[in-house]
Amino acid sequence: MHPMIHAVSCRDKPACILASSNKVMTYGELDELANQVAHLFRNLGLQRGDTVAVLLGNDFEIFVVAWATQRCGLYLTAVSCKTSVGDLTYIIDNSGAKALIAGEAYSQVAEQAMQQASADGLHLFSYAGGRTPLLQACEGLPVTLISDPSAGSDMLYSSGMTGRPKGVKPQLPEGPIEQETPLMRMGQSLYGMGPSSLYLSTSPLYHAAPLRWAMVVQRLGGTVVVMERFDAQQSLSLIEQHRITHATFVPTHFVRMLKLAEEIRGRYDLSSLQAVVHAAAPCPVPVKHAMIDWWGPIIHEYYSGTETCGITALDSFQWLKKPGSVGRAVLGQVKIVGPDGEEVPMGTQGDVYFADGPRFEYHNDPEKTRQAYNDKGWATLNDIGWVDEDGYLYLTDRKSFMIISGGVNIYPQEIENLLITHPDVEDVAVIGAPDDEMGERVVAVVQPRVGVKGDAEFSELLRRFVRDALGGIKCPQQFDFRNELPREPTGKLMKRLLKAEYEAAHRRP
Incomplete structure (x- = not known):
């Protein structure tokens, strides 16, 4: 259960392979x-x-x-x-x-x-x-x-x-340093990770999930194939070349792979894959359906955070019965809390907390640590959601992303999940921009597909697309177009930068 043990039992086995150069570290x-x-x-x-x-x-x-x-x-x-x-x-x-x-x-x-x-x-x-x-x-x-x-x-x-x-x-x-960890147990029991695993690492290793999962594979004696940066077609090529058994992605990676031409997607042998895991951001239901149709029921999802105060998880079969869910608790217990701080009934939306999970603190910041816990000792990642009758968690959005327009709460995740399915949309972010009359107005910042012009005609097309599916209240009042949206290398959208930009523009005379 540790690289020092594998260094004795299989000294010359690759612990890591660099995808760009095929260099090996044993x-x-x-x-x-x-x-x-x-x-x-x-x-x-x-x-x-x-x-x-x-x-x-x-x-x-x-x-x-x-x-x-x-x-x-x-x-x-x-x-x-x-x-x-x-x-x-x-x-x-x-x-x-x-x-x-x-x-x-x-x-x-x-x-x-x-x-x-x-x-x-x-x-x-x-x-x-x-x-x-x-x-x-x-x-x-x-x-x-x-x-x-x-x-x-x-x-x-x-x-x-x-x-x-x-x-x-x-x-x-x-x-002892070689003792089993909770993430190891999760990797073994849910995803079948072990010494024969060939794992594709697709994201920067300075982020929590990519680093932790790569180290889990090395604890188990598998081999980690590291991409320097994500490329949709290269990832398919690497799966075929190294006969990858396990991989982690974020939903943005799925979107980019799905938007490859059919002849490119069908060019590679992906039959070695045993389990593909995604997390870090909500995955639109149509995108996940498309991935399961393409790769089969090997797509797994979990919900957690750097804090790891709790984890929920589910496999493809569970998700197909509960589309949109992020699973049931596998670490800690999910609690949904209302504005009064009390647990709300099943099916009721509220703040997502975890009870009985591992403790953490924000270093040198006792006030932020205090805000992360309630008076019952439950910890939150500041997401909003609800739990169904079988204990499956559904996330509505990040609490900090919620838009309040004219007194109505609007969750941008639902709008983003719809817009990204439009064939002419490459990427999208929905934010609340300051509005003197409504408090906030819903703005969709869109990266059009290459060759598509971001103009008034395209705005109207997208406006009708959203209105027909979600109704007028959730329809963005404004569509802006960009060549690229600010994303971290993991694929996580940096909405704070967009919000800050619109807030600064509102303050200018």
Whole structure:
């Protein structure tokens, strides 16, 4: 249940393959390098509970450092490769990082952040090249396990809707470093992951789900195939080339694959796939139906967050009976809470909470931590939803995305899920823009398909499309067109940037 065990039993087996170059890192190589880095951390004085920040791309290096921290009892804070100097400086200071490890491509940002950070005794390493190469600093250090191994964890920073990112800090695991984790149990029992798994990682490894699932596969002795960045056709090619058995995607990836030409989609042999998992954002019902029709009933979904205070999950067969659901609880218990703080009856919409799940805190922010829990000790990810008679959860939208127009609550997710199914829409975001009369007006920001002109005629076509399906109240009053929408590399839509843009425009005379 750990790479150090596989380094003995199957030393030459690939732990990771880089999709772009087909370079391989074996379990033996991964374990020895992770042990050397762990010895370096101890030599620098890092002890259980300390934090290491990394600014690393989708390469072998992030696994080496992650497994080093995992066996030292350290928190790993992986920072977005697209971060600004200001945000990196904030995260270094807020996390109390004792070391920062940056990839060669990000060394300039790291150097500038180091100069501005107020943390004392912070060590900066470049993984390869740069001022202090990490591997050079590890030369001559033992390739065996440190004398005081201790299970570590990640402390990742959420992007947040407003203000600075929040560091999500779980409790460090107790017990041996090779003990089974809840995510391992989920991977094995729900998705059949194991030592024969060939897993396609499609998203940036500085995000919670991609990093955690890749490490689960390596705990189990499988092989991780890492894409540097997502490309719809390349993902199909890699599935065929490596005979991929497991993969994780976000709904945006599904949309992009489905919009490939039929002759391209039919070109690749995908028969090796055993389980495909999606999360991170709601998947429109027609999109998921189309994926199940294409790939068969191997599509799985789960709902959780970086906080992992609870998880719901369901497979294709359950979803076909409960289309639109994100499943039943597999970690914690789902509770739907009304405005008075009390649990509401089945079928009633309210704030989604989890009871009896793992505890977490927002690092150095007791007020935000307090706001995440209610007086019963239940935790929320700030989503709105309801539960049916069989305990299946349905999400309505993010609480912070809800539009209030003329006193009416409008949930943009439903409108987005419809518009993305239009054949001439490549991408879409629906937001509430300030309106002097109505408070907010519903605005659809649309990326048209290549070759489609975003003009008044197309606006009217989309307006009729929404009105016919959802009625007049939910129909956007305004359609704006963009060549591209702001999305994180995982595919998550950065609505906060769009909302901030419209709010700034409203404030201008």
